[in-house]
Amino acid sequence: MVKIFTNPLDPTPQETVNSRAWRAAEIPAGNGHGNARSIARITATIARGGELDGIQLLSSNTIEEAIKEQIYDTDLVLLYPVRFGLGFGLNSKERPLGPNPRSFCWSGLGGSLAVMDPDAKTSFAYAMNKMVIQLADPKDPRADKLNETFSNIVAKL
Numbered sequence: 758m759v760k761i762f763t764n765p766l767d768p769t770p771q772e773t774v775n776s777r778a779w780r781a782a783e784i785p786a787g788n789g790h791g792n793a794r795s796i797a798r799i800t801a802t803i804a805r806g807g808e809l810d811g812i813q814l815l816s817s818n819t820i821e822e823a824i825k826e827q828i829y830d831t832d833l834v835l836l837y838p839v840r841f842g843l844g845f846g847l848n849s850k851e852r853p854l855g856p857n858p859r860s861f862c863w864s865g866l867g868g869s870l871a872v873m874d875p876d877a878k879t880s881f882a883y884a885m886n887k888m889v890i891q892l893a894d895p896k897d898p899r900a901d902k903l904n905e906t907f908s909n910i911v912a913k914l
C-alpha cells in the first residue's frame with residue numbers, strides 16, 4: 758500500500774492523509790475513518806447477515822454478491838496476488854483470513870484490518886491509534902498476528 762501513496766504521479770504525503778481536509782473529503786473506498794470499536798460494529802453487522810439492532814441494513818443477497826470473486830491476479834501496483842470481491846478482500850492462499858473459505862476482509866492504510874466470517878457469524882477489527890504510512894505494509898505483522906489468533910478461535914467454534 759505504500760506504493761499507492763508514494764506514487765510519483767500522485768503523491769499523497771502522510772501530512773495530507775492525516776489532514777482535516779482529507780478526512781472531510783468524500784473519497785469512496787479511500788478515506789473511511791473510525792476506531793476499532795466502530796469498525797467492529799459495522800463488520801459484525803455484515804458477518805451476521807446485515808442486521809444491526811433489529812434493523813436490516815444489508816440483505817444477505819447483497820452480502821453474497823459483495824463476496825463473489827471479481828478478480829484473482831497480481832496487483833500491478835502492489836506486485837503480489839490479490840483476490841477481491843466488490844470492495845472486500847477475499848480469503849486466498851496468499852492472504853488466509855480464517856478457517857472458513859467465505860471469510861473476507863477490509864484493510865486500510867497504516868495496517869488496519871477487519872475480517873468477517875459469515876459462516877461463523879463473527880468478525881474482528883484492528884485500527885491503530887495513529888496512522889503511520891511507513892507501516893502500511895500489506896503483510897503488517899500486528900494485523901497478521903491478530904488474524905491468526907482470530908482464525909484459531911473461529912476454528913474452535
